[in-house]
Amino acid sequence: MIDRLGGPLFVSWQVTRACDLACLHCCTESAPNRRLADELDGEEAFAFADALIRADVPYVMLCGGEPLVVPHIVAVAERLGAAGVQLKIETNGQALDAATVARLARLPIRSIQVSLDGDSQAVYARQRPGADLARAHAACRMVREAGLPLEITFAPTRLNLAEAEAVIARARALGAFRFNTGSPMRIGTAAKLWGRLSLDADALSAFRAFLDRRAASLGDAMELCYLPFSMEDGLSACRAEPPATLLVLPNGWVKVAAALPYICADVRRQSLAEVWERYRRAWRTEAVSAAIDRAIQDPTCHADANRWVALPDAGISPNGGRQ
Amino acid sequence: MKLAKFVKYREEKFGGVLFETRAETVYTLNPTAAAVVRAIQAGTPEDQIVPGLAAAFCDADGKLANEVETFLAHLRRKGLVEDDG
Numbered sequence: 001m002i003d004r005l006g007g008p009l010f011v012s013w014q015v016t017r018a019c020d021l022a023c024l025h026c027c028t029e030s031a032p033n034r035r036l037a038d039e040l041d042g043e044e045a046f047a048f049a050d051a052l053i054r055a056d057v058p059y060v061m062l063c064g065g066e067p068l069v070v071p072h073i074v075a076v077a078e079r080l081g082a083a084g085v086q087l088k089i090e091t092n093g094q095a096l097d098a099a100t101v102a103r104l105a106r107l108p109i110r111s112i113q114v115s116l117d118g119d120s121q122a123v124y125a126r127q128r129p130g131a132d133l134a135r136a137h138a139a140c141r142m143v144r145e146a147g148l149p150l151e152i153t154f155a156p157t158r159l160n161l162a163e164a165e166a167v168i169a170r171a172r173a174l175g176a177f178r179f180n181t182g183s184p185m186r187i188g189t190a191a192k193l194w195g196r197l198s199l200d201a202d203a204l205s206a207f208r209a210f211l212d213r214r215a216a217s218l219g220d221a222m223e224l225c226y227l228p229f230s231m232e233d234g235l236s237a238c239r240a241e242p243p244a245t246l247l248v249l250p251n252g253w254v255k256v257a258a259a260l261p262y263i264c265a266d267v268r269r270q271s272l273a274e275v276w277e278r279y280r281r282a283w284r285t286e287a288v289s290a291a292i293d294r295a296i297q298d299p300t301c302h303a304d305a306n307r308w309v310a311l312p313d314a315g316i317s318p319n320g321g322r323q
Numbered sequence: 324m325k326l327a328k329f330v331k332y333r334e335e336k337f338g339g340v341l342f343e344t345r346a347e348t349v350y351t352l353n354p355t356a357a358a359v360v361r362a363i364q365a366g367t368p369e370d371q372i373v374p375g376l377a378a379a380f381c382d383a384d385g386k387l388a389n390e391v392e393t394f395l396a397h398l399r400r401k402g403l404v405e406d407d408g
Contacts (some may be wrong), residue, residue, distance in 0.1 A: 084331075149345075273366060
C-alpha cells in the first residue's frame, strides 16, 4: 500500500517531550523539564504544518508529551484545520481550558483524546502523580459540550486494572465515541518501572477476555478499541502492511514505528516527499525486519525503542539531534 | 450529496483514496471511482455524474451507469457520503 501512495495519510506528531505530568506508564518518558533541546520551534512547526498541507495529508494527530504545554500548538492546529486537515489531539486534560476548547471547536476536529487511567482520584494519581482526576473529567465534559468528538484512553497496569470497568462506564457516561486500551506497553518510563506496572499472564488473559465481553455488550454505544492487543501483534501487522503513517518526534526526526528505535528521516533537513520516500525504503531494510523479529520474540526489546538509532539512509549526522 | 464529515479524499496516481478518519479506514479507488468522488466534491447532482463521466471514460459496453450506481450505493452503505440537507 505505502509504495502506491504519494504521501502519508496520517501524521502522528509528537510536538514536545515536555509534559505537566510524569506518569509512571509514559511511553515517551515525558515529564516537566524533559523538553528536548532541539525541538522544532514555532517557526519550524508552522513550516512543517505548511508542508503537510501542501502534501494534502488528510489527518494529523498532535501529541507529546503534553501538546498543550507548547505555546504555539493551538495556532498550529488552526493553520492545519483552516486547510481542511482533520485533527486529533491527545491530552491528559489537566491544562485544557474553555478558551482552548472554543478555538478548537471551530476546527475540523476528528477527536480530542483524554487519558483516564483510573476512576478514583487515589488510583488515577498513583499512576499519574500530581494529576487531578476531576480536572480530567471536566476537560472531557468541556469537549463534549463544545460538540467535539471525545476519545478516552486507558493504559492498564497493576495499579489501575481493578478500575478498568469503571473507567469504561465513565467514558460512556461522558459521551466518548471510542475507548482505547490494550496490553501494557513496555516502552519508555513503563519499561523502567516494569516490575511495578506489569500484569502477569493470568491478569492479561482475564483483561483480554473482559474486553471481548464488554465490546460485545457495548455494541454501537461506544467503540472499544483494543486490537491489536499487544505491541508484538501491532508490529506483526505493520510488517505485513506498513502503515501510511509518519511518526514525527519533537525534534523533527521520523521514527519507523513507535516500538522500534530506528529513525528514517528528518523533516528539518528533507522535504516531505523525501521523508516519505525514506520511510518507505526503511520498511524494506534488513535492519527494520530484524528488529521486528527481535521485538516479537523478546518484548524486553521494546525498552530500547526510545534509544533512537538513525538508519544509514536517514540523512542524519551523528550529532544531528539529541535525546 | 457530499462526502461525510469525517471522510477525506486524496488523488493518487492509481486513482485516489478515501480516508474515513473516524474509523481510520482507508479505501483505495480506481480512476473511475476517483472521478465519481471528485464529481461529488464538486457538487455535481447525482443524475449528472454519469453523463459527466461518459465524456472522460470509454463506455463502449454501456456499463458505466450501472457501475456508478453500484459505487454510490456502496458509499452510502458505508456512510462515506451523506445527502445535502
